[in-house]
Amino acid sequence: MEAMNCIGPWQHSLERSGQGIHVINVITSNTTLADDLALAAISPNSLQNLLNITYDYICNYRYIINSTKSFVMVFGDTAKNKTNINFYLGQNKIERTDKIRHVGIQLNDKMTDNDKISGACKKTESSLYSLLSINIGTFHINPLTSASLVSKICIPKLLFGAELWNNLTKSNCMQLERFIRMAAKTIQRFPIRTRTDICLAMLGWKRIESEINLKKLMFLERLCNMPTSVLTKQIFNKRLALFS
Structure with a gap:
């Protein structure tokens, strides 16, 4: 999704909802870079709830998200468990895709x-x-x-x-x-x-x-030298503890 930089109250609302992905006990509902944002959830209902929270926030603070440039990609969505659930940002339907470019890196649903x-x-x-x-x-x-x-x-x-x-x-x-x-x-x-x-x-x-x-x-080396307050370093430390 493309949006203006909307960290702050909106980010806290996503975290408090408990609808996003957790890495052990670290909440990673949303990753942002410049004017891009990405929502991550483990179920269709959770993702739609995150979209609803985002839509309420952009309406209150008059941000603009171009829904035609926003996409939903379901990882591991094989023919056996393929779902046809639709996702909406307000009244606008978000299209499904099997390939997407995020932060300059090409991703696909087959990983x-x-x-x-x-x-x-x-x-x-x-x-x-x-x-x-x-x-x-x-x-x-x-x-x-x-x-x-x-x-x-x-x-x-x-x-x-x-x-x-x-x-x-x-x-x-x-x-x-x-x-x-x-x-x-x-x-x-x-x-x-x-x-x-x-x-x-x-x-x-x-x-x-x-x-x-x-x-x-x-x-x-860069991960090891990051300050512990950075979310990336927190996830790294949690995962590292699993192997120690």
Whole structure:
């Protein structure tokens, strides 16, 4: 959902309702970023109650939510337990979807990473070809300079949100790896059959699995250094306690 920043009384109303998702005893009914908001519930009735609370709040304080840009996605909604319940924001029906982009990350109701990987590869290929169009990978620019540009522009796009990837298949990893191999060989003008380890080593690049693991470790470091007052840190501590 897109809305103006409406933290405060509305957020407290959602928490007091007890209708949202709980991670142990931490309430996470709503996650917000800038002007976006997301409501999370474990049952259709609970979600509709959260929508009603939100609608009452925006009416009282004259906020505006575009219901045509708002969607409901039911995770794990298989054919066996598929539900046709409709959800409403006031009088406006909110459409169902099986794919949605939240905070720049592609999500689907099957909770798989296939869409994320495919989308990341398409975006990154466009960026790489844009660099190639300005003579990246030719003898006009040093390969190390080209590699630096690719590392700063293309690789971050390819691995955006990689900290949350936890269902990667061998096929997903190979799809990502093919892009790294292609980029390394192109900017060095190596034949397609050149050994991958040589191509990567000459640029100082790591294999894609290593890059993903590095991003996850960096994310863990940021979680550990967060102040305990932050909701994310509270959830992290609760989950960590389950494994200690």
